[in-house]
Amino acid sequence: MTTEQHARAPRGTTTGMRALVRHRYGATADVLRCERVDRPRPGPGEVLVQVRAAGVDRGVVHLVTGLPHPLRLAGYGLRAPRNPVVGGDLAGTVVALGDGVRRFRVGDEVYGTGHGTFAEYARADEGKLAPRPATASFEQAAAVPVSGTTALQAVRDHGRVRPGQQVLVIGAGGGVGSFAVQIARSSGAVVTGLTSPGKLDFVRSLGADTVLDRTADALPERRYDVVLDTGGGTPVSRLRRALTPTGTLVIVGGETGGRVLGGVQRQLGATLLSPFVRHRLGTFVARENAADLAVLAGLVDSGRLVPAVDRVLPLASAPEALALLCAGSVRGKLVLSV
Numbered sequence: 001m002t003t004e005q006h007a008r009a010p011r012g013t014t015t016g017m018r019a020l021v022r023h024r025y026g027a028t029a030d031v032l033r034c035e036r037v038d039r040p041r042p043g044p045g046e047v048l049v050q051v052r053a054a055g056v057d058r059g060v061v062h063l064v065t066g067l068p069h070p071l072r073l074a075g076y077g078l079r080a081p082r083n084p085v086v087g088g089d090l091a092g093t094v095v096a097l098g099d100g101v102r103r104f105r106v107g108d109e110v111y112g113t114g115h116g117t118f119a120e121y122a123r124a125d126e127g128k129l130a131p132r133p134a135t136a137s138f139e140q141a142a143a144v145p146v147s148g149t150t151a152l153q154a155v156r157d158h159g160r161v162r163p164g165q166q167v168l169v170i171g172a173g174g175g176v177g178s179f180a181v182q183i184a185r186s187s188g189a190v191v192t193g194l195t196s197p198g199k200l201d202f203v204r205s206l207g208a209d210t211v212l213d214r215t216a217d218a219l220p221e222r223r224y225d226v227v228l229d230t231g232g233g234t235p236v237s238r239l240r241r242a243l244t245p246t247g248t249l250v251i252v253g254g255e256t257g258g259r260v261l262g263g264v265q266r267q268l269g270a271t272l273l274s275p276f277v278r279h280r281l282g283t284f285v286a287r288e289n290a291a292d293l294a295v296l297a298g299l300v301d302s303g304r305l306v307p308a309v310d311r312v313l314p315l316a317s318a319p320e321a322l323a324l325l326c327a328g329s330v331r332g333k334l335v336l337s338v
Contacts, residue, residue, distance in 0.1 A: 015039045019119035020318045021084040028064050028322040034315065037085065040116070040123045042098035049110060049124050053142035053312070054117040055089030056321045056334040057175055058253065064322065085116030086318075090124065091132055091141035092338075101126050103290075111141040111297075113288045118318055120338055130293035133300040136307060140300075143307040143333035144179075148296045150252060150286040151179035151230075155187060158250045158284050159226040163188025168224040168242060171231030172208060173199030176252055178308045178332040180228050181206045186304040192220065194231070202331045206308065228252060236270045240279055248280040308332025 017039045022031040042048045063086050091111040094104050104110065109132040114124030132141045154176070155161045167184045171177040172193030184191045185207045193208035196215065203211045212220060214231065219242045227242055230252040239249050251267050267283035274281040299305035310331045313321050321334045 017120040018315065019085045019116065020087065020315065022064055022081060022086065023084055024080055025065055028061065028326075029319050032064060032086070032319045032322075034318075037119070039121050042096055042101075042123050044099045045101060045126050046098040046123050047094045047101055047104055047110075047126060047129065048096035048098075049090055049092040049114060049122050049129075050095045051090050051114075051117055051120060051122050051338045052092040052138035053090070054087050054315075054336045054338060055142045055145065055147070056318070056325060056336060057089065057146045058325065059088055059146060060086050060118075061322055061326060083116050085119050085122075087116055087118030087122070087336075088113045089142050089145045090114045090117040090122055091138040092122075095121070104129065109138075111138075111145060112290070112293050113145050118315060118336060118338075127290050128288045128293075130290050130297055133297040135301045135303075136297075139309055139312050139335045139337060140307040142335050143175075143309050144296055144300070145288060145293065146286070147175035147333060148179045148305075148307075149288050149292050150176050151183050152292055152296060153284065153286050154228050154230075154250050154252050155180055155183045158282065159184075159228055159248055161187045161189050161226055165189045165225040166192070166222065166244075167226045167228065168192045168194060168220065169208075170194045170214070170227065170229040170234065172203045172206070172211070173331055174230060174328075175330070175333050177228075177230040178203075178206055179305065180230060180252075181208050182305050183299070184226075184228075185209075186299060189226075192222070192224070194220075196328065198329070199331055202308070206306075223247070226250070232266075236266055236273065236281065240277075240281070243279050246278050246280075249282070251281075251283040309335050311335075312337050 016036045019037045094108045110129045111132045112129035114122040167189040169180045172181050173195035191208050192210040193203040194212045194214045195203045223244045226248045228250050270281040312335045315338050
């Protein structure tokens, strides 16, 4: 039997591993623990990845807290988490293959999204992985998948940004915003970044043509062809005043708060209003996929996209990382080293 055959869906005793788990929903500091759990086994169409680094994004906060409540109805567990291990982004090395996997071999270095990636090993769907960017470290690569894919789809597919357009990125210093600024610039747009006072120089370093302090009461007087709101909170009526007569508004994510709707009221309102006005208003849910990961890897390797990693923390410091993220002080992305 070859080594690769032996690596397919191994049988026998499961080896333990370190992982960040929660057995109930609640505040991150209250429920997250670093424990030893069974190493997962890849199912059909999946690979097992030895995780070298895992990115931290706001989606993890929702999975830990179980809020908003409809998230639990989407298959994550009604009363308690179905999968106790948290985390989505990863970068690492393939160590085992499930049945039917054709795109990867044992030993391949990959990045993308998986199931419970705040751990030493994680399962991942073959179609949500791509080869790790050649010029990026594992830590840099792990910062890209969720936030980078969201930014790419916001700029390219929903904003439909074209060369020469004026683009405003609200929340430009955050995870999605830091990627959106760079992707919009690489698309030939003239980019204005709106961010908090402590991140002005950081957003300039990303290549934004103009950087504005978001603590100002009013939005900029200039009118924009595309507004990408990754920050949340500004009423749609005010955002529309920042658009050209036929401009496009893309709302990415919801503002914090809301146990039932989780702050998605603006998105729902914008979507319902859009057919009745000249502006294009809307939102979307990003879909991680291998094709977009390959596009992002190409941008990274060409130097047009630099993953902005604020800091790298050890796996056991995941509660601290999530607290920093919720406080809004992170410039770009946080990454856990495994």
